[in-house]
Amino acid sequence: MASATQVRTYLAHWFQLGKKLIWLNGEAELLPQPVIRGEKFSPQFEDCWQKIMSVDGKNCYLEGSSETIKDLLSSNWDINNCARCNMPVPIVEMGTQSLDCVCSDLQNWPNTELPAPRSPVSNSIQLNSIRSRLDAK
Structure with a gap:
């Protein structure tokens, strides 16, 4: 079962590549930008997530996929x-399962020459991890 955190991460990664959220079966398209601000998701992304949760993810899906957010939050x-x-x-x-990935309609993807989409990162945790590895040597 996908957790809400996993679904949020899924959306955040694809939003960074320009995939839109189809809202209420095409009533609108949402693409919050930026997705990440500092060590957290941006207010725009958080607003989008709250909007999705206000309808329990019904009839909302990522462009290029057919599974609704409500489906993804189910145990299936x-x-x-x-x-x-x-x-x-x-x-x-x-x-x-369909063999198509959401990326199947993106030209030039995967592209290993560009930085991959990511989740927010805590700078202090990352720096402490690097310091610990250096101290161990």
């Missing part, structure tokens, strides 16, 4: 990394 789905592009993708726990 999990989020794993795509074998082709290493981006988070929904995987059905039981039943048949």
Whole structure:
């Protein structure tokens, strides 16, 4: 079962590549920018997430996919990394799965020459980790 955190991360990664959220079956398209601000998700991303949660994810899905956010938050789905592009993708726990990745309609992706989309990172935690590795040598 995909947790809300995994679904948020899934959306954040794809938003960074320009994929839009289709809101209420096409009533609107949402693409918060920027997605990350400092060590946290941006207020724009948080507003988008709250909007999704206000309708329990019903009839909201990522451009290029058919699974709604409500589906992804159910016990039938999990989020794993795509074998082709290493981006988070929904995987059905039981039943048949489409072999297409959300990235299938992105030109020039995967592109290992560009920085990959990411989750927010705590600078202090990262720096402490680097310091610990250096101290160990």
